[in-house]
Amino acid sequence: MTCRALAVSTVLAAVLGASALILTTPPADPVQAGAERAGEISVCEQVEPRIPQVQGRNCNPGQWGPVLDVTIVDRRNNDTYRCPTGAAEGSLWVSGENCRFLRG
Template identity: 40%
Template sequence: MGNTRGRIGWAWAVGIGAVLVALLPGVATAAPTASADRSDTIKCHSLEVDGTTVFGYDCGTEQWGVLEGFTLAGSGGRQFRCGEGWAEGSLWVRGDDCERIR
């Protein structure tokens, strides 16, 4: 016969897990992404430009991860509108497909 109590417990846990996934699909499938939508402009102490890529260092943001449609502003007044990028909190922000607007 073996350990039927262990198999029943495992089956019960799988069943409960399936119910939770069905009831809470957003929690089970959400991917962590950051969006610059909350504050469209990210201000950084210094900016470094390489073609259409702009790196900002010592930035005033706590966002981590993917960014879309945002503005990077430097302490000297330069601003760049970027289509996408990546943020590592206040350490640095990278903007791709950027265009200077000031």
């Protein structure tokens, strides 16, 4: 193998290896990863509606980070609120922004 052919094959191997790494690496940005979770439903033990904000505590399932199109349900009375944006801190709480009451 000539020096030129060896150099080309080395560069090609490096490019292919880097491409494989990029394709298999998940997004490192938690905001981007959280934003991909749309249409979440959180059923909470306690819900405090202060329209347009709604705060839920002790929620299931536990979500983390920003959420899009979140539905917050009060387990006690089935009051349901739809919020286009919000944030969650595991099962501790979920907070919705610009919410509207759907049903109860």
